[in-house]
Every structure is written in structure tokens, then in C-alpha cells.
Amino acid sequence: xxxxxxxxxxxxxxxxxxxxxxxxxxxxxxxxxxxxxxxxxxxxxxxxxxxxxxxxxxxxxxxxxxxxxxxxxxxxxxxxxxxxxxxxxxxxxxxxxxxxxxxxxxxxxxxxxxxxxxxxxxxxxxxxxxxxxxxxxxxxxxxxxxxxxxxxxxxxxxxxxxxxxxxxxxxxxxxxxxxxxxxxxxxxxxxxxxxxxxxxxxxxxxxxxxxxxxxxxxxxxxxxxxxxxxxxxxxxxxxxxxxxxxxxxxxxxxxxxxxxxxxxxxxxxxxxxxxxxxxxxxxxxxxxxxxxxxxxxxxxxxxxxxxxxxxxxxxxxxxxxxxxxxxxxxxxxxxxxxxxxxxxxxxxxxxxxxxxxxxxxxxxxxxxxx
Numbered sequence: 001x002x003x004x005x006x007x008x009x010x011x012x013x014x015x016x017x018x019x020x021x022x023x024x025x026x027x028x029x030x031x032x033x034x035x036x037x038x039x040x041x042x043x044x045x046x047x048x049x050x051x052x053x054x055x056x057x058x059x060x061x062x063x064x065x066x067x068x069x070x071x072x073x074x075x076x077x078x079x080x081x082x083x084x085x086x087x088x089x090x091x092x093x094x095x096x097x098x099x100x101x102x103x104x105x106x107x108x109x110x111x112x113x114x115x116x117x118x119x120x121x122x123x124x125x126x127x128x129x130x131x132x133x134x135x136x137x138x139x140x141x142x143x144x145x146x147x148x149x150x151x152x153x154x155x156x157x158x159x160x161x162x163x164x165x166x167x168x169x170x171x172x173x174x175x176x177x178x179x180x181x182x183x184x185x186x187x188x189x190x191x192x193x194x195x196x197x198x199x200x201x202x203x204x205x206x207x208x209x210x211x212x213x214x215x216x217x218x219x220x221x222x223x224x225x226x227x228x229x230x231x232x233x234x235x236x237x238x239x240x241x242x243x244x245x246x247x248x249x250x251x252x253x254x255x256x257x258x259x260x261x262x263x264x265x266x267x268x269x270x271x272x273x274x275x276x277x278x279x280x281x282x283x284x285x286x287x288x289x290x291x292x293x294x295x296x297x298x299x300x301x302x303x304x305x306x307x308x309x310x311x312x313x314x315x316x317x318x319x320x321x322x323x324x325x326x327x328x329x330x331x332x333x334x335x336x337x338x339x340x341x342x343x344x345x346x347x348x349x350x351x352x353x354x355x356x357x358x359x360x361x362x363x364x365x366x367x368x369x370x
Contacts, residue, residue: 047085047283049077053114054098057091062308063301070114073298080290085283087112105173105276112176118208118269124169125350126360128269131157132180133210134346135339138265142369143332147182148307149369154180154270155303157367166360174280176273176295179302181245182310183265184211185324187258188241189234192323194262195331196338202240205230210346211243211267217342218266218335227252234258243267246313246324255317261324264335273298 057068064072074087096104099120101113117128130136132154142150158178161167186193186204193199200219206212212222220241225233233239234257242254243266249255273295280288314324327335351357 046083047287049085049087049111050090050095050109051087051112051114052090052093052095052098052101052104052110054093054101054116055091055114061301061305063304069298069301069305072301073294076294076297077291080294081287085287085291102274105274105279108279111279112273112275114271114273116269117272121209122353124272125353125355126161126167126169127158127178127272129210129346130350130357130360131161131364132268132270133208135210135214135265135267135343136364137180137268138183139336139339139343143265143336145369146307147310148303150183151180151303151307153367153369154178155299157364160363160367161360164359164363166356166363170274172277174275174277176275177299177302179271179273179306181269181271181306182247183268184243184245185261185263185265186241186243187249187254187261189237189239189258190260191240192260192325193241194325194327196334203238205233205239205242205244206267207243208267208269210342213342213345214266214339215243217338219338230254231257246310246317249317249322250313255320255322259322261314261317261322263324263326264332266339271302 051070051074053070057071059068060066061069061072063069067075070089070091074089077085077087090110095110098113098116101110101115102120102123104110105113117124118133122129136142137150137154142153145153155178158167162170162175186199188202191198191202193202196219202220203223204215204220205225206215206222207224207227212224215222223239225239230242231252231254234242234254242258244254246261249258283291318324326332347357347361
């Protein structure tokens with residue numbers, strides 16, 4: 001009997017020693033390591049804003065001390081707020097795709113977006129389809145405006161329309177900035193086109209509905225080609241020309257394939273910086289005041305940079321042997337007449353959507369182009 005008790009005692013002792021030994025081998029759970037540029041965790045007293053942009057990080061921008069615009073803006077927000085607001089910038093759609101950006105604002109996945117307003121058809125019909133995307137800003141007295149002059153005029157128009165309550169499409173949003181883009185013009189592979197007759201029947205690559213409508217009215221044949229296949233399509237002569245801004249002449253190397261560009265706008269569009277109004281209003285009042293002041297500087301920086309990009313791309317194209325030219329006044333008037341037909345169709349479509357088109361046009365006429 002004593003042996004049985006002794007044996008049981010030894011077994012219990014061995015079991016308890018095993019538990020102690022195992023517990024000493026257990027290590028604390030390791031915390032994940034963050035990498036430079038990864039999302040930061042704000043202090044308990046700071047506010048974190050997540051910003052999504054579809055563009056890659058840029059550099060060499062004069063208006064923002066040579067820094068990327070969003071890098072500069074994020075640093076300035078933190079500095080001017082005394083460290084109370086931090087901004088994480090997600091470049092190249094690394095947080096959400098631009099087509100999902102507005103929904104991401106609703107869900108809180110991000111707080112600020114730089115959005116290409118033409119990504120979702122009819123989402124911003126007045127701001128994108130009419131003021132910046134249609135021929136409205138490129139015919140008649142507006143066709144002779146320089147890149148920066150036109151963009152500044154479009155921004156003034158948008159501001160006036162918003163003040164007048166005519167941009168209902170932006171209800172529920174806080175607009176951080178508007179950024180009209182350089183107008184698309186027609187670039188040709190090997191034929192200098194100076195008349196409608198010369199343009200007749202030429203195959204022109206387009207990428208938005210507004211361009212398609214204008215090109216058709218001018219007598220050419222619009223062709224839809226994906227950006228990934230554009231270079232090879234132009235190179236093989238599947239199209240005679242392209243409707244693009246001047247920046248892709250360099251970034252997509254299309255300047256190697258086209259020789260002539262007629263400086264006559266056939267469409268445009270805009271980028272816009274947005275927050276949800278509810279999220280904006282949740283910020284302390286003094287923070288909103290500081291950010292409003294900063295956003296006015298951001299607005300100017302965007303317009304200046306967009307114009308500079310276009311001007312520099314055009315200059316490089318010409319220096320490389322390309323030619324960008326104006327139509328004669330008589331011929332421009334003929335093109336305007338055709339393009340006005342396209343504009344009338346756009347206006348009729350917008351009116352069918354019960355939009356205040358006439359009131360919008362009245363405001364447009366009151367804003368001086370220069």
C-alpha cells in the first residue's frame with residue numbers, strides 16, 4: 001500500500017515539473033514590424049486621414065518645393081495642425097481602385113481621394129461631362145486660351161456653380177480641389193491635317209464618349225483601343241491618329257510615332273479631390289480653417305502643375321521634330337460649327353436628366369475667360 005502511494009506521488013511530481021518546463025519555453029507573441037512608408041498609427045490625440053490617389057508618386061514640382069503634391073500636402077497638414085492631423089498617402093491605387101474610390105469614402109476605407117471624375121459615366125454630369133469634358137471650353141472665344149488660362153477659367157466656373165447651388169452632383173462631398181486636365185487634341189502619324197476634307201474618313205483613336213461624338217461630327221472614324229495596345233496599334237498603322245493630351249507623347253512614347261498635332265480641343269475632363277462632408281465636419285473647426293487655407297494653395301499648385309506638364313510635353317515633342325499648329329481662323333470656324341452640333345447633343349442629353357442646363361450656361365457666360 002505504501003508503495004502504491006509512493007508511486008502515485010512520483011507520477012504527480014513528474015507531471016508538475018513538465019508543466020513548469022513547458023511554460024518556460026513559451027515566448028511572448030511577436031508584434032508585426034512596420035516598414036518605412038507603411039501606415040502609421042497616430043497618437044491618441046491625433047487624427048489619421050487616409051488618402052488614395054490613382055497617380056504614382058511624382059517629383060520636381062516647383063509649386064511644392066520639388067516634392068510630390070500629396071507628399072507636400074500631407075506634411076503641411078501635419079505641420080499646420082501642430083501634429084494633430086496625420087495623413088497616410090496611398091499612391092497608384094494601392095488602397096482602392098479609383099473606380100471604387102467614392103464607395104471607399106462612404107465605407108470609411110479612406111478619408112480623402114484624388115478621383116478621375118470621368119471614371120463613372122454620368123456621376124458628375126455638369127462638372128465633368130459639360131464644364132471640363134465637352135467642347136464647351138474649346139470652341140469660339142475659348143479655343144485661343146492657353147492651357148493655364150483655360151484651367152483657371154474652368155475652376156472659377158466650377159466655384160461659381162457650386163456657390164449658386166448648381167452642382168448637386170457634389171452634394172455630400174467636401175471638394176478639396178478641382179483640377180481640369182489639358183484638352184485632348186488630334187495627333188496624326190504622317191499627315192498634316194488642316195481642313196475637314198483632309199480629316200474625312202481618317203481612323204482616330206478615342207477613349208471617352210465626348211471624344212467619340214466630336215470626332216464623328218468632324219467626319220473622322222472613331223476607334224476604341226485599350227491603352228495597353230495603343231502604341232502597337234499606332235505603330236502598325238491600325239489608326240491614322242489619336243485624340244490625346246500631350247503628356248502621353250512622352251509617358252507612353254507616342255511622340256515616337258506621330259508627327260503632327262492640330263491644336264484644337266476635342267475633349268477634356270477633370271480630377272477632383274474629395275472628402276465626405278460628414279467626415280470633414282467631424283474635424284475640429286480650427287483644423288478645417290487651417291486645411292481650407294492649405295487647400296487654396298493646393299488648388300493653385302494642381303492647376304500650375306497640370307499646365308506645366310502639358311507645356312513641357314509639347315515643347316519636347318516639337319524639339320524632337322514634331323509639329324503642333326493652329327487652324328486658320330476660317331477653318332477653325334468650320335470646325336466649331338461641326339463641334340457645336342456635338343455640344344448641342346450633349347446639352348440635350350443633360351436636359352433629359354432634369355439638370356439645370358440653362359442656369360449653368362448663364363453662369364458660364366458671366367465668368368470672364370481672362
